[in-house]
Amino acid sequence: MLNSMKALRVTLGTMMRKKVTAEYPKEHLPIQDRYMGFPALLWDDVRDEPFCTGCMVCVRYCPTQCMSAEMTDNTQFAEGDSHRKKIIKTFEINLSRCILCGICVDVCNFDAIEMSHEHERSERERDANRVDLPELLKMGTKFQKDTGWKQSKPNLPSPKERAVIAEAKAAKEAAEAAANPEPEASAESPSDSPPEATAT
Amino acid sequence: MNEFNWTYVGVAVLGLFGLFSFLATVVLSLTWYERKMLARIQMRSGPSRVGPHGLLQPIADVFKLVTKEDIRPTNSSGLLFWSAPLIVFVSAFLVWLTVPFADGAVVAPQELGLLYIVAISTVGIVGLLLAGYTSSSKYSVLGGIRAAAQLVSYEIPIIVVVLAIAVLVQSLDLRDVILGNEVTIGERVLSFDGQGAIPFAFIMPLGLIVFILAGLAELGRTPFDIHHAESEVVGGPFLEYSGAHWAVFFLAEYINTFVIAALTVLLFFGGWSWPSPPESVFGTALEEWQTDALGVGWFLFKTYMVVGLFFWFRGTYPRLRIDQLMAFGWKSLIPLSFVNFILMSIVIFYEWPLWVMTAFSVPILVLGLYIGSRRTARLADPTTVQMYRRARREDGGNKLIPEGSGD
Amino acid sequence: MTDSGITTNVIDKGQGLADMFINMGPQHPATHGVFRMELALDSELIVDATPHIGYLHRGSEKLFEHEIYSQIITLFDRLDYISNFNNELGLVMAVEKLMDLEVPDRAEYIRVILCELNRIASHLIFIGTFALDMGALTPSLYNFRDREKILTLFEATSGARMMHNFFRVGGVKQDVIKEFPAQVATLLDELEAGIDDADKMLSLGEVFVERTRGIGVIDGDVALDWGVSGATLRASGVPYDVRVEDPYSVYDRFDFGVPVGSAGDCWDRYYLRVLEARESIKIIRQALEQMEPGPIQTKVRAIARPPKGEVYVHAENPRGDFGVYLVSEGAESPYRLKVRPPSFCNLMALRDLLVGHYIADSVVILGSLDIVLGEVDR
Numbered sequence: 010m011l012n013s014m015k016a017l018r019v020t021l022g023t024m025m026r027k028k029v030t031a032e033y034p035k036e037h038l039p040i041q042d043r044y045m046g047f048p049a050l051l052w053d054d055v056r057d058e059p060f061c062t063g064c065m066v067c068v069r070y071c072p073t074q075c076m077s078a079e080m081t082d083n084t085q086f087a088e089g090d091s092h093r094k095k096i097i098k099t100f101e102i103n104l105s106r107c108i109l110c111g112i113c114v115d116v117c118n119f120d121a122i123e124m125s126h127e128h129e130r131s132e133r134e135r136d137a138n139r140v141d142l143p144e145l146l147k148m149g150t151k152f153q154k155d156t157g158w159k160q161s162k163p164n165l166p167s168p169k170e171r172a173v174i175a176e177a178k179a180a181k182e183a184a185e186a187a188a189n190p191e192p193e194a195s196a197e198s199p200s201d202s203p204p205e206a207t208a209t
Numbered sequence: 210m211n212e213f214n215w216t217y218v219g220v221a222v223l224g225l226f227g228l229f230s231f232l233a234t235v236v237l238s239l240t241w242y243e244r245k246m247l248a249r250i251q252m253r254s255g256p257s258r259v260g261p262h263g264l265l266q267p268i269a270d271v272f273k274l275v276t277k278e279d280i281r282p283t284n285s286s287g288l289l290f291w292s293a294p295l296i297v298f299v300s301a302f303l304v305w306l307t308v309p310f311a312d313g314a315v316v317a318p319q320e321l322g323l324l325y326i327v328a329i330s331t332v333g334i335v336g337l338l339l340a341g342y343t344s345s346s347k348y349s350v351l352g353g354i355r356a357a358a359q360l361v362s363y364e365i366p367i368i369v370v371v372l373a374i375a376v377l378v379q380s381l382d383l384r385d386v387i388l389g390n391e392v393t394i395g396e397r398v399l400s401f402d403g404q405g406a407i408p409f410a411f412i413m414p415l416g417l418i419v420f421i422l423a424g425l426a427e428l429g430r431t432p433f434d435i436h437h438a439e440s441e442v443v444g445g446p447f448l449e450y451s452g453a454h455w456a457v458f459f460l461a462e463y464i465n466t467f468v469i470a471a472l473t474v475l476l477f478f479g480g481w482s483w484p485s486p487p488e489s490v491f492g493t494a495l496e497e498w499q500t501d502a503l504g505v506g507w508f509l510f511k512t513y514m515v516v517g518l519f520f521w522f523r524g525t526y527p528r529l530r531i532d533q534l535m536a537f538g539w540k541s542l543i544p545l546s547f548v549n550f551i552l553m554s555i556v557i558f559y560e561w562p563l564w565v566m567t568a569f570s571v572p573i574l575v576l577g578l579y580i581g582s583r584r585t586a587r588l589a590d591p592t593t594v595q596m597y598r599r600a601r602r603e604d605g606g607n608k609l610i611p612e613g614s615g616d
Numbered sequence: 617m618t619d620s621g622i623t624t625n626v627i628d629k630g631q632g633l634a635d636m637f638i639n640m641g642p643q644h645p646a647t648h649g650v651f652r653m654e655l656a657l658d659s660e661l662i663v664d665a666t667p668h669i670g671y672l673h674r675g676s677e678k679l680f681e682h683e684i685y686s687q688i689i690t691l692f693d694r695l696d697y698i699s700n701f702n703n704e705l706g707l708v709m710a711v712e713k714l715m716d717l718e719v720p721d722r723a724e725y726i727r728v729i730l731c732e733l734n735r736i737a738s739h740l741i742f743i744g745t746f747a748l749d750m751g752a753l754t755p756s757l758y759n760f761r762d763r764e765k766i767l768t769l770f771e772a773t774s775g776a777r778m779m780h781n782f783f784r785v786g787g788v789k790q791d792v793i794k795e796f797p798a799q800v801a802t803l804l805d806e807l808e809a810g811i812d813d814a815d816k817m818l819s820l821g822e823v824f825v826e827r828t829r830g831i832g833v834i835d836g837d838v839a840l841d842w843g844v845s846g847a848t849l850r851a852s853g854v855p856y857d858v859r860v861e862d863p864y865s866v867y868d869r870f871d872f873g874v875p876v877g878s879a880g881d882c883w884d885r886y887y888l889r890v891l892e893a894r895e896s897i898k899i900i901r902q903a904l905e906q907m908e909p910g911p912i913q914t915k916v917r918a919i920a921r922p923p924k925g926e927v928y929v930h931a932e933n934p935r936g937d938f939g940v941y942l943v944s945e946g947a948e949s950p951y952r953l954k955v956r957p958p959s960f961c962n963l964m965a966l967r968d969l970l971v972g973h974y975i976a977d978s979v980v981i982l983g984s985l986d987i988v989l990g991e992v993d994r
Contacts, residue, residue, distance in 0.1 A: 011582055012589070012820040013526065019817045020250045020525045020754060029761050030254045041768070043793075045775035072687040110690040110781045115789075116918070124775065251757040347636065431751055432823050435976065527823050528751035530976045531660075581822070589825040594851075594887050596873040599860045607863065609855035609874055 042156070045111050045124035047104050049148035050097070055164055058085055059146060061097040061121035067113035075106035076113070089168035097121075100145055104130055104138040120161055125152035224316045228305055236463040237267035242513070243520045250524040274459075277452030284345035285449075293343060294450065294457035296336030301464040303329045308471055309384050311481045311504030322383040323371050326472070327364070330427070333461070334360045340458075341446035352445035355531050356436035359426060362538045363433075366423040369546040370416045373553040374409065374476050377401065387480040404479040412563050415549045415570040415577075417477045419542055421518075424469035426538060428462065430519055432526040433534055470515040474508060478515075481508040545577060633658055638975070642671050648745065648982065649989030655970075655978065662978060665970040667963060672993040680953040685711055685785060685920045688953070693779040695955060696991040698741055701727070701734040702933045704783040706955075709864060709929045710940040711785045714922040722910040723787035724866045729800065729903045730773070730782070732896040736807060737766045738934035739893040742986045743814050746886060749983040750827050755814050762810035765803055772799070785920045787913030797904050804897050811893050819887060828882040832969045832981035835880065842968070843961035846936025847888045848985055852880035858932040870902045882984035889934075889986070919948050935959050935986055957991035 031038050040046075051060045063080025081098035085091035113122050125148050132138050140148070152158065166174060241256060241264060248255025256263025281290055307322040309315040319325050334357050341353015375381050378401045380390040389403035410417045426433040436445045447458050474480060481504030529537065549570065556566045597609040640653040650671035656664040676695065680688050685707075692703040705727060712719060719727075740763045744756030767777040773792050774782035782789050818824045834844070836852040849856055857874045859867040875891035877884030922944040930939040936958025943952040962985050969981050 011578070012585070013822050016525050016817045016821050017521065019813055020521065023252055023754075023758070023813075024249045026252055028248075028254055029252050029764075032254065032257070041772040041775075043773070043775040043790075044771055070684075070687065072683060072690050108690060108779065109776060110779070111775060112686060112690070112781070115686070247753065251754050252761065253757065348638075434751065524754050525817070526752060526821070527747060527818075527827060529823055529826060530974060532974070533826050585820070585822045585825055588829040589820045589822075589883070591819070591887065593879040593884055594875050594877045594891065596891070597855050597876045598873050599871075607860045607868075609857065609860055609876065611876075612873060 040126050040128075044126055044128075045109050046127040047107060047109065047125055047130065047148065048102060048113055048122050048145075049125040049127070049152050050100060050122055050142070050145040051120065051149040051153060051158070052146055053160075053164070056085065056091045056093070056167070058083070058091060058093070059097055059121065059142075059149075060119050061100065062093050062095045062119060063097040063100075064095075064118065066116050066118065067122055070112050070116045071107075072110060072112065073106045073108055075103045077101050086168065089172070092165040092167045092170075097142065100142045102140055102145065103136075104140055105135070123149065123152060123158070125149065126155065127152075221317075228316050229302070232302065232305060232464055232467070233460070235467055236460055237271070239463050239467065239516060240267045240270065242516070243523075246517060246520045247524050250521070271456065274456040275453050279454065280449070280451045282345045282449050285343045289339060289343040290449075291454065293336050293340035294454050294461070296339065297333045298336075298457050298461040298464075300329050300332040300336065301461040301468065304468050305464070307383060308468065308475070309387070309480070310508055311501040312384065312388065315384070318384065319382070321381045323375055323381040323386075326383075327368050327371060330465075330468075331361075331364060333465070337446050340450070344446070344449040346449060349446055349448045352436050352448065356429065356446055359429070359433065359436060359531070359534060359538075362535055363423045363426040363542070366419050366538070366542040366546040367427060369543070369550050370420045370423070371476070373413065373416055373546075373550040376550070376553050376557055377409065377412070378403065379557075383475060386476060387482055404482055407563075408477060408479040410477040412566050413477070413549065413553065413570060414567065415545060415574050416553075417473070418574060419546045419549065420473060420476070423538070423542055423546075424473065425519065425522065426534065428466050428469055428519075430466070431523040432528045435528050435531050435534065466516060466519060467512065470512045470519065471508075473515050474511045478511055481505065483507055541577070541581070545573075548573060633663070635659075640978070648987055649992075651987075651989055651992075653966075653978070653982070655975065657975065660974045662970050662973055662975065665967045665978070667966050669960075669963070669989070669992050672989045674994065676994040677952075677954060680950055682949060684948045685950075686918075688950075689783060690779065690781050692955075693781060694990060695957065695994060696933060696935060696938075696959070696988045697778065698988055699731075699734045699738045699934045700778055700780055701730045701783070702931060702938065704780070705731055705865070706929065706931050706933075706938050706940040707953075708783045708785050709931065710927055710942040710953075711920055711922055713929055714925055714927045714942060714944055715785070715916075715920065717786050717914050717916065719787055719865075719914060720911045721866070722791075722907060723912045725903050725907040726788050726792055726912065727783060728865055728867065728870075729900050729907075730770070732899050732903075733766050733769070733800075733803075735896045735934045736811075736893045737763045739889045739896075740766075740810070740814075742889055742934075743818070743886070746980075746983045746986075747814075747818055747824070749979045750824070752818065752824070755817055758810065758813055758817075762807055765806060769796075769799055769803055772796075784913055786916040787911070789913075791912050797907075800900065800904060804900060808894070808897060811890060815890055819890065825883065827980055828886060828984070830879075831882045831973060831977050832885075832984060833879065833881045834965060834969055838968060839880075839965060842965040844936070844965050845958050845961065846933070846986075847885055847892065848936065848962050848965075850875065851877035851884035851888050853878045858930055858937055862930065864929065864931055866903075867899075869906065870899050872896075872899050872902075882980055885984045885986075921946060921948050930956070933958055935988065935991065936962060955991075955994060957994065959985075959987035959989075959991040963987050963992055 052058075053060050061078075062083075063078050065078055065080070068074075068076045068078055078100045079098040080095045083091055083093050083096035085096070086094050109124065111124050114124055127148055130138055244266070245255040245263070256266035259266045259269050281287060304326050306317040307315065307319045307325055309318070337360070338353050338357045341349045341351075341356070344350070344353075374386060378385050378390050379392050379399070380386075380401075382390075385403065386409075387403045390401045392399045392401070425431075429436055447455060450458060483503070552569045552573075553566060555561075556563065556569075596612040598612050599607050600610045602608045636657045636659070638655045638657055640655065642650040642652050644651075652668040652671065654666040654668065655662050674694075676691055679691060683691070689704055689707060692707045693700045695703050711717075740759040744759035747755040770780065771777045773796065774780040774789070776782075834848075834852050836849070836854045839849050839852045840854060844852075845856070853876065855874065855876045858864070860874060872895045873891075874895070875888045877888055922942075924944060924946045926941070926943040928939060928941045930937050932938070937956070938958055939956030941952075941954040941956065942950055945951045966982070966985070969985075970978055973981065
C-alpha cells in the first residue's frame with residue numbers, strides 16, 4: 010500500500026506543474042533551424058530567375074517519384090544576362106506523396122531546391138496538394154526571406170559578364186604588352202643583361 | 210398525514226423535480242471537474258475551447274449524446290432493452306431522497322434511512338444484469354455478469370460498515386448520524402453524540418478506508434473498473450447502448466459517484482456540521498435559512514473534495530483483473546469490515562469511551578497495510594532482475610556475468 | 617530458469633474445452649498496431665491463440681531491390697517506426713561491411729548517441745503504453761512529454777522528428793550543431809527524472825505488480841527455440857545482448873551494464889526496459905566525453921555500389937536482435953536485402969505465452985512483448 014501512496018504523491022506533484030500543451034492554432038511550437046518541411050524552389054535575386062535549370066536529377070532520385078519537371082532554353086542566356094543555358098519551365102510536386110526525406114536537396118547540384126519550413130498544408134480534396142512552379146517559387150522565396158538564406162557558392166559569370174571579363178583581361182594584356190617594349194628599349198642601357206641574352 | 214390530497218402530491222413532484230435538476234447540474238459539473246482534474250494530473254489542458262475554461266463542455270457533450278442515432282440490436286426485446294438504463298438511473302436517483310443536505314433540507318426524511326439506501330442501491334444491479342442480457346451479444350452478457358458479481362460482492366463491506374455506524378449512533382436515520390440520538394431503555398436515558406464534536410473518521414478510521422474502497426468498487430471506478438474497461442476485449446454491459454440511452458447510464462454512474470461521496474461525508478466527515486458553529490465564524494447571529502444554506506454549502510464542498518479523491522485515484526492507478534478484484538473484496542475488505550463492526554459493538558456495549566475504538570482501529574489498519582505490503586513486496590521483488598557486466602572470455606570474445614561476481 | 621519461487625497465475629495450461637471464439641481484430645486499442653489475434657476461450661481462460669499478421673505489409677523487401685541505397689535508408693526508417701536511427705544503422709553497417717569502409721570516429725559517436733537516445737525514446741513509449749493497457753492513464757502522458765524533448769533534439773540535429781534519413785554509407789549526413797553537447801547533457805538530466813517518475817508510479821505499485829507478476833512466463837530454452845531476442849529473452853534469464861556479444865560500431869569502448877531477469881514474466885520484461893533506459897543514459901554520457909572533432913563521413917561515391925558478395929550484420933534494437941542480410945551483385949541496388957525483424961520472432965512465441973491465462977492478461981502479455989507492426993509486416 011505504501012508504494013501506491015508513492016504513486017499518489019507523484020501525481021500530486023505533477024498537478025502543481027505547468028501544462029505542456031501548446032494551444033494550437035493560437036500557439037505554435039518552435040521549429041528548429043534544420044527542420045525539413047516541404048521542398049520549395051529558390052529564387053536567384055542576382056539573376057532574377059529561379060536557380061533551377063531543370064536538370065531532373067531530383068526527379069530521378071525521389072523515392073516516391075512525386076515530382077515532374079520540364080526544362081527549356083533560357084532567354085536570359087540568349088540575351089547574355091545569365092549563365093544558365095537552360096531554365097526550368099514547369100515543375101510539379103505532389104506534396105501528398107512527398108515523404109520529406111530531403112534526397113532531392115542532397116542530389117541537387119545547383120542550390121535550386123531546399124526543404125522549406127512549411128508543414129501545414131491541408132486541403133479538402135485528395136489531389137489538391139499538387140503544387141506548380143509559381144507556388145513552389147513562392148514557398149521558396151518565403152523560406153529565403155524567413156531564414157536569411159545565402160547561396161553556397163557564387164554564380165558563374167554570364168556571357169555578358171564573361172565578355173566584360175575577357176575585355177578587361179585583353180585590355181590588361183594589351184596594357185602590359187604596351188608597357189613591355191619600354192623595358193626592352195631600356196635593355197641597351199647598362200643593366201643586368203649579359204651579352205649572350207641579346208641574341209634573339 | 211395518511212390522507213391523500215393533491216397538495217401533497219404537488220409538493221412531492223416539485224421536490225422531486227428540484228432534486229432532479231440539482232442532480233443534473235451536479236453531474237454536469239462533475240464531468241467537467243473530472244476531465245479538468247485528470248488533465249491537471251497529466252499536465253495538459255482539459256476542456257478549454259467550449260466556453261471560458263471549457264465550462265460549457267458538459268452542455269456540448271449532452272447535446273452530442275442526445276442527437277445521436279438510437280441503435281438497438283435486432284435480436285433484443287425493445288422494452289427490456291430500453292428499460293435497463295431506466296432501472297439503473299431510477300434506483301440511483303431514489304437514494305437521494307433521504308440524503309440530508311442540512312438540518313431540514315431533505316426531500317423525504319426516513320427513520321430507516323440507512324437501510325433504505327443500501328436496499329435501493331442494490332436494485333441498480335438488476336438493471337446492469339438486464340442491460341447485459343438484453344444486448345444479445347455474448348460479450349455483453351459476460352460483462353454484465355461480471356459487473357453484477359463485482360457489485361454484489363462489494364455491497365457486503367458497505368452494509369457492514371453502515372451497520373457499524375448505526376451501532377455507533379443507535380439509529381438508522383441519517384440526520385441522527387450528524388445530530389446525535391437519545392435512546393430510552395427502561396429508566397436509563399442514553400445519549401449518543403453525533404458528528405458535531407468529532408467526525409466519525411477519527412473514531413472509525415478502519416471503517417472509513419473500507420467504505421471508500423468498497424464504494425469505489427460499487428461505482429466501478431479505477432482501480433475496479435474492469436467491467437467497462439476500454440482496452441479490454443469484452444466491452445461490458447453498456448456496449449450496445451448509444452446516444453441518449455448511454456447518456457442515462459452515464460448520468461446514473463455520476464449520480465452514484467456523488468452519492469457514495471456524499472455518504473462518506475455524512476457518515477465520516479460530519480455532513481453539514483461546521484467545526485465550530487457558523488455564528489462564531491461570522492460573528493453575528495444567523496437566521497435559520499442562512500445556517501441551512503451555509504450547511505449545504507459546506508456539505509457540498511466536502512463532497513466535492515471526496516469526489517476529487519476518486520478522480521485522483523482514477524488518474525493514478527491501473528485496474529485490477531476481475532478475479533483479483535473479487536479476491537480483494539472477499540479476502541480483505543469483508544473480514545476487515547466485520548472486525549470493525551465487532552469492535553464497535555464491543556465498545557458501545559461496555560460503554561467505553563470512544564477513543565478506545567480509535568485505539569483498536571489504528572493498529573489493525575496499520576497491521577492490515579503491513580500485511581498487504583509484505584505480500585506485494587514478496588511479489589514485487591526487484592532482485593529477480595540483476596545487472597550483468599561485460600567480461601572477457603577465454604577465446605577473446607565477450608560474455609556477460611552478473612555484477613559483483615568475481616571474474 | 618523460472619526458479620525465483622514466484623508461483624504463476626496459470627490454471628492448467630491447455631486444458632479446458634474451447635466454447636467461445638473471440639477475435640481481437642485488426643482495429644483494437646490494445647494490440648499495438650494492426651494485428652489480429654484469434655482467441656479460443658473456455659469462459660475466461662484462453663485455450664488457444666492464433667496470431668494473424670500482414671495487415672501492414674508494404675512490400676518493403678521488393679522495393680529494396682529497385683531502389684538505390686540512399687533511397688533504401690528512407691525505407692528502413694519506416695520499418696520499426698519508433699526506433700528509426702537503430703534501423704538506419706543496420707543498413708549502413710551492412711553496406712559498409714560489404715564495401716570494407718572505415719567510418720570516422722566522430723560519425724560513430726554521433727551514431728551511438730542518436731541510437732541510444734532513440735532506445736530511451738522507444739522504451740518510454742513502451743512503459744507508457746504498457747501502463748495504458750492496464751488502465752493507468754497518466755504514465756503514458758508523462759513519457760510522451762519526455763519523448764517530445766528527445767524528438768525536438770532530433771529535429772535540431774537531423775531535420776526531422778522521426779523519419780530522419782540521417783545516416784549515410786560511411787558516416788552521417790551533417791555534423792551536429794554546436795549546442796548539441798550542452799543540449800544532450802541537460803536532456804539526460806531531465807530524462808533521468810522522467811524515468812524515475814515512471815518507475816515510482818508503476819514498478820512496485822500494488823495493482824501493477826498484481827497484474828504483471830507471474831503472467832506470461834516463458835522459459836529461457838523455449839524462448840531461444842522460438843528465436844526470441846532482446847529484453848524478452850533477457851527477462852527469461854538468457855544473458856544475450858548483441859552490443860556485448862558481437863560489438864558493432866564503438867560499443868566496445870563504453871562501460872555499461874545489461875540487466876538480465878530470472879522470472880521470465882511480464883514484470884521482469886517491463887523492469888528490464890526501465891533499467892536499460894538508465895544504462896543508455898550512461899552510454900550517452902560516456903560518448904559525449906569521448907567524442908572529438910573530426911570528419912563525419914568517409915569519402916565515398918554518391919551512389920554506393922558495393923562489390924559482389926553477401927553479408928549479414930546484426931544490431932541490438934530496442935526490440936531485440938535486428939538483422940540485415942544483404943546480397944549484392946555490384947549494382948546500385950541490392951540483389952536481395954532481407955531484414956530479420958526482432959518483433960516478428962518475438963511474436964511467434966505468443967501462443968506459448970498466452971495459453972492458460974485470462975483474457976485480461978492477453979493484453980498485458982502482448983504489451984510486454986513490445987512489438988511494432990511495421991517491423992513484423994515490413
